[in-house]
Amino acid sequence: MRATGKSRHKQTPLYQQISEEIVARINKGVWLPGDAxxxxxxLAEELMVSQxxxxxALDELTHRNLVTRHQGKGTFVxxxxxxxxxxxxxxxxxxxxxxxLPTTKRIIGIxxxxxxxxxxxxxxxxxxxxVIFIERIRELGKRSAIFETIVLPAKMFRGLGxxxxxxxxxxxxxxxxxxxxIHKAVERIGAISADRNHARHLNVQNGAPLxxxxxxxxxxxxxxxxxRRSQLNTISHKYIGEII
Amino acid sequence: MRATGKSRHKQTPLYQQISEEIVARINKGVWLPGDAxxxxxxLAEELMVSQxxxxxALDELTHRNLVTRHQGKGTFVxxxxxxxxxxxxxxxxxxxxxxxLPTTKRIIGIxxxxxxxxxxxxxxxxxxxxVIFIERIRELGKRSAIFETIVLPAKMFRGLGxxxxxxxxxxxxxxxxxxxxIHKAVERIGAISADRNHARHLNVQNGAPLxxxxxxxxxxxxxxxxxRRSQLNTISHKYIGEII
DNA sequence: GAGTGGTCTAGACCACAGA
DNA sequence: CTGTGGTCTAGACCACTCT
Numbered sequence: 001m002r003a004t005g006k007s008r009h010k011q012t013p014l015y016q017q018i019s020e021e022i023v024a025r026i027n028k029g030v031w032l033p034g035d036a037x038x039x040x041x042x043l044a045e046e047l048m049v050s051q052x053x054x055x056x057a058l059d060e061l062t063h064r065n066l067v068t069r070h071q072g073k074g075t076f077v078x079x080x081x082x083x084x085x086x087x088x089x090x091x092x093x094x095x096x097x098x099x100x101l102p103t104t105k106r107i108i109g110i111x112x113x114x115x116x117x118x119x120x121x122x123x124x125x126x127x128x129x130x131v132i133f134i135e136r137i138r139e140l141g142k143r144s145a146i147f148e149t150i151v152l153p154a155k156m157f158r159g160l161g162x163x164x165x166x167x168x169x170x171x172x173x174x175x176x177x178x179x180x181x182i183h184k185a186v187e188r189i190g191a192i193s194a195d196r197n198h199a200r201h202l203n204v205q206n207g208a209p210l211x212x213x214x215x216x217x218x219x220x221x222x223x224x225x226x227x228r229r230s231q232l233n234t235i236s237h238k239y240i241g242e243i244i
Numbered sequence: 245m246r247a248t249g250k251s252r253h254k255q256t257p258l259y260q261q262i263s264e265e266i267v268a269r270i271n272k273g274v275w276l277p278g279d280a281x282x283x284x285x286x287l288a289e290e291l292m293v294s295q296x297x298x299x300x301a302l303d304e305l306t307h308r309n310l311v312t313r314h315q316g317k318g319t320f321v322x323x324x325x326x327x328x329x330x331x332x333x334x335x336x337x338x339x340x341x342x343x344x345l346p347t348t349k350r351i352i353g354i355x356x357x358x359x360x361x362x363x364x365x366x367x368x369x370x371x372x373x374x375v376i377f378i379e380r381i382r383e384l385g386k387r388s389a390i391f392e393t394i395v396l397p398a399k400m401f402r403g404l405g406x407x408x409x410x411x412x413x414x415x416x417x418x419x420x421x422x423x424x425x426i427h428k429a430v431e432r433i434g435a436i437s438a439d440r441n442h443a444r445h446l447n448v449q450n451g452a453p454l455x456x457x458x459x460x461x462x463x464x465x466x467x468x469x470x471x472r473r474s475q476l477n478t479i480s481h482k483y484i485g486e487i488i
Numbered sequence: 489g490a491g492t493g494g495t496c497t498a499g500a501c502c503a504c505a506g507a
Numbered sequence: 508c509t510g511t512g513g514t515c516t517a518g519a520c521c522a523c524t525c526t
Contacts, residue, residue, distance in 0.1 A: 013494080013495060013496090014495075014496070015495080015496085039510075039511060039512080040511085040512070041510095041511090049496080049497090050496065050497045050498070051497090051498085051499095052495095052496065052497065052498080053495085053496060053497080055512085055513090056495085056496090058512095063307070064488065065488065069511095069512065069513090070504085070505085070511085070512075071503065071504050071505080071511070071512045071513060072503075072504035072505035072506080072510080072511050072512065073504080073505060073506085073510095073511065073512080074505095074510090074511060074512080075511090075512080088487065089487055091485065091487075093432075183488075184486075184487065184488050185486075185487040186484070186485075186486050186487075187484070187485040187486070187487065188337075188482040188483070188484055189433065189455070189478075189482055189483040189484075189485065190455060190478030190482045190483070191435040191436075191453035191454050191455040191478050192435075192453050193452070193453045207451065208437075209435035209436050209437050209453040209454070210435050210453070211433070211434060211435040211455075214482075234433075234434035234435050238432040238433055238434045238458075239432070239433040239434070239485075240430070240431070240432055240433075241335065241430075241431040241433065241483075241485050242428075242429075242430050242431070243332065243333055243335075243428065243429040243430075243431065244308065244309065244427075244428050257513080257514060257515090258514075258515070259514080259515085283491075283492060283493080284492085284493070285491095285492090293515080293516090294515065294516045294517070295516090295517085295518095296514095296515065296516065296517080297514085297515060297516080299493085299494090300514085300515090302493095313492095313493065313494090314492085314493075314523085314524085315492070315493045315494060315522065315523050315524080316491080316492050316493065316522075316523035316524035316525080317492065317493080317523080317524060317525085318491090318492060318493080318524095319492090319493080489525105489526090490524105490525090490526090491523105491524085491525090492522100492523080492524075492525100493521105493522085493523080493524105494520105494521075494522075494523095495519100495520085495521070495522095496518105496519085496520085496521100497517100497518085497519080497520105498516105498517090498518095499515105499516085499517095500514100500515085500516080501513105501514080501515085501516105502512105502513075502514070502515100503511100503512085503513075503514095504510105504511080504512085504513095505509105505510090505511075505512105506508100506509090506510090506511100507508085507509085507510105
């Protein structure tokens with residue numbers, strides 16, 4: 001029950017209260033990713049509003065990619081699938097325009113250690129909090145193209161790295177094994193020169209230009225959950241941004 | 245008048261027909277950027293649908309950034325303002341997170357000539373069609389940071405370049421002087437090495453890493469209107485991409 | 489006050505999925 | 508067949524802007 005009776009004079013719109021309530025419940029795990037929500041009618045009855053108001057709330061959540069609706073079936077909490085990972089959280093395409101997920105070629109290392117100052121600041125952790133640190137090389141096609149450094153708050157991912165195999169799509173792992181759903185990410189992109197390490201792993205010359213993508217990913221409630229830096233060779237792939 | 249009477253059995257939804265009709269009219273120039281549309285009631289009456297259906301159509305156009313609505317005032321065709329240019333079509337921020345529009349420092353040249361093969365292909369023109377070619381240097385803060393190459397179809401911008409002053413916000417010029425409204429852009433981003441030309445104009449060493457943004461901008465009906473390549477120094481500014 | 493968009497409701501009918 | 512979401516309508520009331 002919500003919407004605090006009918007005391008809605010000059011407050012935030014009812015449908016926003018409803019959508020916030022639904023977000024809160026998803027956050028609390030009342031409905032897990034992939035689960036079906038109650039029907040519009042059921043929600044309307046429980047929350048004591050009209051069906052139209054519930055619909056408007058759900059439409060908003062649909063636009064925010066939080067739920068997915070299917071006529072005749074129901075409303076479902078959006079889950080991380082390979083599809084979603086590819087089309088929503090991966091912005092590299094081949095020069096012919098086709099998209100292609102990279103595959104992990106080699107994991108250079110996984111450590112569980114105290115985070116340094118940068119890491120704790122970016123992840124909004126107290127200084128010297130424990131983090132999980134992963135370095136890996138990813139392939140695009142048959143070319144080693146991406147050198148990736150990932151930093152995670154150890155508390156949110158207890159035990160990660162004990163079994164040394166990592167899947168290709170990390171966000172699915174986060175969601176299914178650790179209950180951490182990545183919902184939003186901000187990327188800051190610049191150009192850097194390849195150092196010896198890059199040169200060795202990516203088969204480029206020392207000083208070659210690389211694209212650096214610095215991505216901070218957050219959960220639904222805004223908690224930073226992953227800091228990822230990718231240095232990549234853009235000879236045959238480009239980063240895509242669309243402005244509409 | 246539209247919506248072809250009430251012969252709507254298993255067709256595209258009415259509200260989509262309405263929004264397409266409104267888009268078509270904006271395209272034809274019935275309402276120019278900045279103009280007010282008729283009120284919901286007026287549109288509903290003219291198009292013979294209910295106010296709610298017009299509302300749904302207008303909501304869609306609002307999400308597509310095609311119109312802007314203000315309670316108590318009306319519905320307006322979105323126009324290119326400096327604000328819009330900054331927050332919608334400019335993805336660079338300073339490393340402290342603040343946004344700042346670049347200023348034109350120097351125009352290296354403006355030519356009206358036949359397009360080469362690449363240029364005509366990207367702009368979907370017949371081979372050797374005339375284009376306007378602009379090269380300029382832009383400053384971020386006090387640093388010469390961006391080397392920019394712009395190619396335009398000469399037919400759409402007759403006379404541009406005759407008076408040698410160009411404003412900072414080109415998209416406003418396109419809209420106000422030539423009736424060309426940029427509505428969508430696709431950017432492909434990679435890393436390159438500075439050549440002698442870049443080194444001279446951007447005050448970097450030969451071979452320094454630069455970010456290259458290749459942007460193709462389109463009008464409302466999908467016609468390519470501008471091909472722009474920007475090579476920039478990302479020492480103190482980064483490209484921002486947000487994923488939600 | 490008159491006119492605009494914003495919210496909320498109630499009800500009818502359609503299209504789709506699954507038992 | 509039942510239940511789901513999708514479309515469309517009609518009407519009431521609120522909040523904001525301008526005159």
